[in-house]
Amino acid sequence: MFESIDLTLVNWSRAQFALTAMYHWIFVPLTLGLGFIVAFMETLYVKTGNPEWKRITKYWMKLFGINFAIGVATGIILEFEFGTNWSNYSWFVGDIFGAPLAIEGIMAFFMESTFIAVMFFGWGKVSKKFHLTSTWLTAIGANLSAVWILVANAWMQDPVGMKFNPDTARMEMVNFWDVFLSPSAVTKFLHTTTSGFVLAAIFVVGVSSWYLLKKREILFAKKSIVIASTFGIIASIMLIASGDSSAREMAEKQPMKFAAMEALYEGKTNAPLVAIGLIGDPQDDPMDKTAKEDFKIKIEIPNMLSYMAFLKADAFVPGIKDLILGNEKHGIMSYKEKIQRGYEAQQTLAAYKKAQKEGLPELASLKAKFNDQNWMDNYFQYFGYGAYYAEDEAQLEKNAFKIIPPISISFYSFHIMVILGGHFLLLFIILLWLIFKNKLADNKIVLWTAVWSIPLVYIASQAGWIVAEVGRQPWVIQDLMTTSRAVSQIDSGSVMVTFWLFALTFTSLLIAEVKILTKQIKIGPKKEGGKI
């Protein structure tokens, strides 16, 4: 089947999902973070009674509202795509995520629509404390509404807490808490939401810096920068801590992604981290056992990769070739072996269905395999690798080299994300320091850096998702289902049409958002805390 798969269909389906998810992710992170920044600002207003804080709160609340409104429901399209373009995947995992995602959607809708209404319509109509509570609940609700989709994503990278039912061909949840609180899920939620906090903090300091450059709204801008920078520093520390946990989990559960994002071809003890690097000729397409690491330029931090992955400076970090070819010394099974085991699992499932239909005597013994934990751990665990099976030994070895993600994209996305993350933390610290020294308004370099950090933070945010999603290819569910098998066998022409329709719709929405936001930023905050 692998050779017969329509790669045009797979790639257009991938492109369509990536486009939708990336556009959706333009709107979401600002909502996640700005909600909390506004809540902090309003808390200061309620605590101090200072009307300037009310004015500041109302202004940022307005920008929050614009972004929220433009982004709302853009994620629904992803759910449509699951049923249409990814029907095999949806069927396979439906019993785990269908109900929680639906409940979450309904809960989020009612929670957000109730408290957002109080936020915007409630000034002067409800008590200050009730209004403040609504603002906090909107911020919390927006973040909670990201929980299940992130748990689902984490499960796809690290599938736990489920059992495969060979009768229905579906995964069934056996332990809710294993799924909900898996280390990958917790890390994914923390890393993603805190990245949204950093993005929102940069947005606030960037816009405020623009006012300082224009010599407008000086006090307003400085107060906003103090709140956003403080929030940004705390969020950045949480982001680094959750990113660190994420790296360790990745090294254990998705070692190929870990190796790809460092372009590590050969495994090493005392492995250095490439802090900055420029990859030479791409060697990942097609790749074979002769492929060698090739950097035009690189600056390394000694032992850091080993430490990042296993908290030991002398730990062995497997490279791409160790994972494909296997490494007996370090107990790494080759992909060839995994493909053979996965193929056996797939054939067992096919034989079971045949025996069931034809009432064959081996039905009970075949079903018993799916209840045998030892067989599940040693064969079914590699189910997805079976898609690369070939009778011919040489072809099988060749196929093993296809189970790698695009190395250059993974490497650069990871490094862009990390370098920009460091830049944002440094910027927050410098902004706060200059404000306390009362020197910020005259420092044009820092102010312009803050303004230009707005597009950079969106790039970093998208780069993070590219590392997560491109880095795990070819898997849609790690080791169990490849992207090419998850895709629906539909006409690739219809996927192309919807791709361009989405591109048009989302681009229009983005233009609308940018136009409305920039207009409101140019107008600036109201003078006497009037209507938002």
Add this chain to the structure above:
Amino acid sequence: MKRIIDFYMDGFKNLPQWARSIWFIILLKLFIIFVIFKIFFFQNKLKKDFSSDNERADYVIEQLTNP
């Protein structure tokens, strides 16, 4: 109940211009997503092609295990 309805009604009546534009965009977007995209482009493939869950399961297994 009446107070809640009045609260929303009053809020919507006093929307500033930027919020009116936003509401127009929201309604247009919801129409495009739920009417145009959902009805014309996004039918659930397995629901459309098969009448029972057994057939759907067989189809998916065939897709996953075909050598």
